[in-house]
Amino acid sequence: MEKHAASQGMVALFEHYKDLAEKALAQVRDEDLHRILGEDGNSIAVIMRHMAGNMRSRFTDFLLPATAKNLGAIGRRNSPKE
Numbered sequence: 001m002e003k004h005a006a007s008q009g010m011v012a013l014f015e016h017y018k019d020l021a022e023k024a025l026a027q028v029r030d031e032d033l034h035r036i037l038g039e040d041g042n043s044i045a046v047i048m049r050h051m052a053g054n055m056r057s058r059f060t061d062f063l064l065p066a067t068a069k070n071l072g073a074i075g076r077r078n079s080p081k082e
Contacts, residue, residue, distance in 0.1 A: 021048075025044075028044060032044070033045045
């Protein structure tokens with residue numbers, strides 16, 4: 001199957017940001033991933049989990065009509081635990 005230019009661009013951009021994230025994480029000690037620096041802050045691990053969920057939601061079934069996408073996202077989410 002032939003890839004479309006738009007999807008190739010999205011994949012390239014995703015891989016670029018993935019590479020940046022991996023390089024940033026390589027500079028963090030394992031014990032610091034769950035450290036919270038401020039009273040109202042989040043750890044790196046929590047921020048990463050949030051971003052992964054956001055990306056999963058954004059890039060899953062994104063070609064479906066908005067109503068179907070919204071219904072699918074609601075079904076996958078576990079809002080009380082977020």
